[in-house]
Amino acid sequence: MTYRRLFVGSSCLAILISGGAFAAGTDFTQYVNVLFPGVVAAPFAMVKLGPDVQSGTKDAYSGYLPDGKVWGFSMMHESGTGGAPKYGVVSQMPVVGDVSNPLAELSQSRSAPDQGSIGSYMSSLANGVVVELSATEHAGLYRYTFPEEQTSSIVIDISHVLPSFRGLGWEQHYSGGNFSFYNDDHYEGSGTYNNGWNLSPDWTIYFCGTFSQAPSSLLTFKGEGTKLASYDSTTSVSGTERLGGVFTFNSSSIRSRVGVSFISSSKACQNLDNEILESTTLESLVDTAKKRWNAEVFSKIQISSTDVADLKLLYSSMLGMFIIPSNRSGENPGWSSDEPYYDDVFTFWDTHRCHTSLFHILQPVAYEEFIRSSIDIWRHDGFLPDARSSNFNGRVQGGSNADNVLADAYVKGVRGAIDWEDGFSAMVTDGETTPANNNDPKAPDSSTKEGRGALPDWLEYGYVTPRFSRAVSRAVEYSTNDFGLYQVAKGLGRQEDAEKYLNRSRYWRNHWDPDCTSNNHSGFVVPRLANGSFVPQDPLTCDGCYWDDVYYEDNAWVYSLNAIHDVATLKEYVGGDEMFADRINKLFDLNIFNAGNEPSFTSPYLYNFIPGMQYMSVRRSRQISKLYNSGTAGLPGNSDAGAMESNLLWHMIGLWPMTIGLGNGRTLAISAQSGNKDTAFYVQSLKVNGEPWDKAWLAWEDVFADGGSMEFVLGPDPMDWATGEPPPSPASGDLRLS
Template identity: 65%
Template sequence: MSSPTRSSFFTGICTFSILISTGSVQAQLDYSKHVNVFQGTQGGGNRFPGVVATPFAMVKLGPDVQFMNTDAYSGYLPEGKIFGFSMMHESGTGGAPKYGVVSQMPVVGEVPDPLADLSQPRASPDQGSLGYYKSSLANGITVELGATEHAGLYTYSFPNDTASSIVVDVSHVLPSFRGLGWEQHYSGGSFSIEEDGHYEGFGIYNNGWNLSPDWTIYFCGRFSKQPVRSRAFNGDANATNNPVSGTARLGGVFTFISPEITSRVGISFLSSSQACTNLEEISPDTSLTTLVSTAKNRWNTEILSKIQTSSFDTSDLSLIYSSLYGAFLIPSNRTGENPSWNSTEPYYDDIFTFWDTHRCHTSLFHILQPTAYEEFLRSLIDIWRHDGFLPDARSSNYNGRVQGGSNADNVLADAYIKGVRGAINWDDGFAAMRTDAEVVPPNNFDPQAPDSSTKEGRGALPDWLEYGYITPAFTRAVSRAVEYSTNDYAVHVVAAGLGKTSEAETYLNRSRNWRNQWNPNASSYNHTGFLVPRLANGDFVQQDPADCDGCYWSDAYYEDNSWIYSMNAIHDVAELIKRVGGDGRFVDRLNKIFELGFFDAGNEPSFTTPYLYNFVKGEQWRSVERSRGVSDLYNAGAMGLPGNSDAGAMEANLLWQMIGLYPVTGQTTFLILSPWFSELTLDLGNGKKLAVTTAFSDGGDRNTAPYVQSLKVNGETWDKAWVAWEDVFENGGTMEYVMGSSPSLWATGDLPPSPASE
């Protein structure tokens, strides 16, 4: 892949505020000025660039764009026509678009047919900054957007004083053109207009990436001025009754004679009255400037200020804070907005997906947002209580899709072993994990993988329990096998911590089942021993480890080949090294993954691969080189991500490179890489901090002298290529690096743990 130059591309409002306190002047840094909301919106990153007022907000207000038959996963595309501005989106997702609901579209003049194509090209590229978005349409209308957690503000500037209109389209959704059966559908709704032009209603939608059944969103809209005309339509472009309902097309047309109109909209999953209550988060006299300022303050306080660095390089700062912003756009905190059950527990939705995020995003979520992270974990367990299974992914209040294993297990184990307790009921947490490990989920007959459930749980569990491996009777057999192994190790972790000795031993043994999928005679590029398909009679299927056919839902491997998946049993690395022929062969195999082009920095199964050199003494420097190679694929621009953001997984991966550590999920281990900055501080909450400092032994810089020469952890000389949670995160700590231009044999101590290896 090419290595684009790091640069900063952003527009918007940038401020530096001074807070006056008694007897002093305190500077409140505005990190938001470094955020490019368009980072990763092109080149397959699929980031959402619109308005997200707070981390994890329910409302994500932005444009919906059509360009030929291109899926606009987050609603945004740089080319094409805008066909609406809607209240709900997901960021950085793949598969198929989700949401794009509760939409408005401004039109010059009257609208005789609201069912016609009202889309407009843009007169100039969209502009945006944190908390603010602007589109200038070719018809002369300018749209500016702001939001709160549950409400959005549209400000329309029309080209003249003649009549102009706003069309509210309840039937509007983001379409998909992939032809895989993942497209969304509008299936009904209701729309009513009051005498003063206020409107309320709801829309019902289904399908999308997670194949959800019907779900409902309610809305409540208010304009700053009373329309001169308004009418509803329900599929034939003409008003019929008030309220109206329909399953084909549904909405309303509001006509004004004014150069400027503002529109406030609240949404809710509970009722129209709750949507109207949520609307009051934006009062009639709330200005767009106020909303933008509030959004910046929230993001600065809750997310952006959690990482501080000594760098004054604008490209560095833009990359750090744009990546932090992108990493915390979803999941969505919908506490108080759960239509499915009443609970005193928090509720989070838009989890996309633990297959993507469990490797490094959730661990970053934990250290930077410990309070929200505990709420998030409680929400997962509560979903199990009421829906029967933990989600591996979830949106529109419905679990799905499972790409591999039940990776919520890995997330819970990672939190448990790192001491997350608070208000979490870990007995219930363990019971939820045992459900994944022991209960076969009902088949939802996904057309892309009809063999077993893709909604939740472990669909290939029958083979796993009977044979200790997965046969080709199940799709994605090999990749699921290695993930089920890590899932069982996760269950072991929590069982052991809760003193459940028998269960802990059972799941530790089961976590070694990836070995049953290992064919010692499979060969590829002068290496032998790979994970391959295996039949019920015990025979291995002849398989080229470099070939995974389509590498998709119906194949033996999902989104990567055996070269990558054979290195994914991260709880059992010492055993893996033995099986590939020892340290030298292990290093050579890792090298070949890169030399042969199997490594893909944009694909999550590859995420940990570059840093496995740390499991061989004297080879940590190779992890540093690979880390810097990954980092070179990022920048703060619109094409600044090496792959789909995947709900912030891609951005989290980069941020760990900057810190100079990489987490091993489900363990307390962090592999040591090489930090970027002379000083970097992580705010861990409750007054705890991790301070990382770097000095250079030969006058170099991070580019010319990236290799660790020596390290002190909490003031003590360190000789291991890893640290543990308790060393630097549990109570905070310090890491003092000396860097140089050549590799140094500094990590001569104990190797990172391989807890499942015998």
């Protein structure tokens, strides 16, 4: 038996998940808040065009901040990050009048809040310039309106890159570039950059652009800091200094077209010629973007509610889910391959709990490509990406959670063009090969680039000692990773491997100290030394809860509930159903639970393992949902590449994917009979595919493999309706630990 369980919550709205066409004329884009990523023309598009804003020492992760000064409009951003900004490259900045020093401070306040919709973005600057943006997958269109009867200037600064002010060594650096202007009035060039949150070495982005009219003058520049070394009519500059060009026009209305590529300037020009012609209007690009997002994403979930707040929350969350990863097929400079290539994986630590499962339900074709791309990265780079950007793996926060994602796909029957023998070999690399140490200053003990840096302890002791940072949280995640290997090994008929990895998936138990106590509870996962002794630990504390601590982003209370493949054992360890329920309650009573931290995501749904307590998962789900809104600050934490948005979407759907969950695009209709969705939200009864259902969980095959229906009857009071068999706990059998 394979396990793909989903926990039943409550469906707060009637929902149709569909792989078919949406209702004719329905424009879901009207409900979407697009401000913080800017313009993304299509799901997974490489170009993400928007403003770059400075506001004191606040990191602008995706370029956008609601307050502060705009200092450029750049072609590429990595939306939803939380560690440090990435990209913010290939930038333009409009300036009123002649530019005496393009290296000086040119930023502008905004005269009005930015405006945007799917496919379009507009900023009104204090200098009177209005900037309108639209884009395609590999190119962008700028439409400038300058004040009348004044000189219009546009500065292209190759050194422009989003900074980080956190002081953690994750800031990006400009290494050098080149800029050339040609007689046919187009320009080309490239910029090379490094570092950022994933600590990547030098990577290069190429660009090719042109304006709607010839400039009245063009000057190129080069210099350091704000000091110019040259500023003249030379048509080509290159070097490690800041450099670029200043275009001056005698017109107040100017259009700028730019293509980008990771391959070459000529490929950037080809992308521009293929996607945005001289005759292409901004309005036509906006119309195309709206059609694509409606057809490919927003139409996949439709709700009965006419409440605008509900609609904005739903469809804004769907946008946040599918901005990254970036589909860079044909734009991979690292190797030649017929396989798809996806980059900007940020990060499986964030997304494997709930994002990737919904990704597959709503985008099954792209999801299969994404799995193939991950395996192909292993073929050529040696390891699966746990995180990746600018064509470079990094950074691993906990386990090798690509293993969970691949296992998720395998047990659902995702096959297509995936080579699962290679897929399993890639997972085995994570499980058996220690990656070289990349000497991360925040965690110098082992690799944070890829794989499992603490694998030597895992293989020798069956646990992770504190000589490795994040020892306990890594160990818990390594257990779930090994459970993923077990599932794929079993499916491929590799019985010996299956038994080994099932056994290893129970190693989290080796961190369980039954004598560690907190708030009337005994037994928590704690650090353990090489001699086998446990390190005294207050489960409520985790020092900084960061890179060089024994727990990452949460404490022992949370991580002790994260062995979700072995819950029956966990219940036994904590003292049975009553104590298990109290332990989950304490997460909320003691304000431990943090909806903005991914390790907490699954905790509220463990009530489903306790007879008669499914209603508490519903109650907690309602509490968590209220932490969200559709505004620019509407998430309880960083988006983390759509992790937060997908978490909310599972709440709204009324299901929770605990181990794995996926879909094949067929129809699942979820209905809810309720007098008032705000007060009557407890499940009274449920029918699945027309038949009465008495379990607080479903298998993948029940409603997703071939589609189906779920009919909830909801009411204002809890009801003990889930009297059937409890959810599976597949790692809790009798096989002894070695």
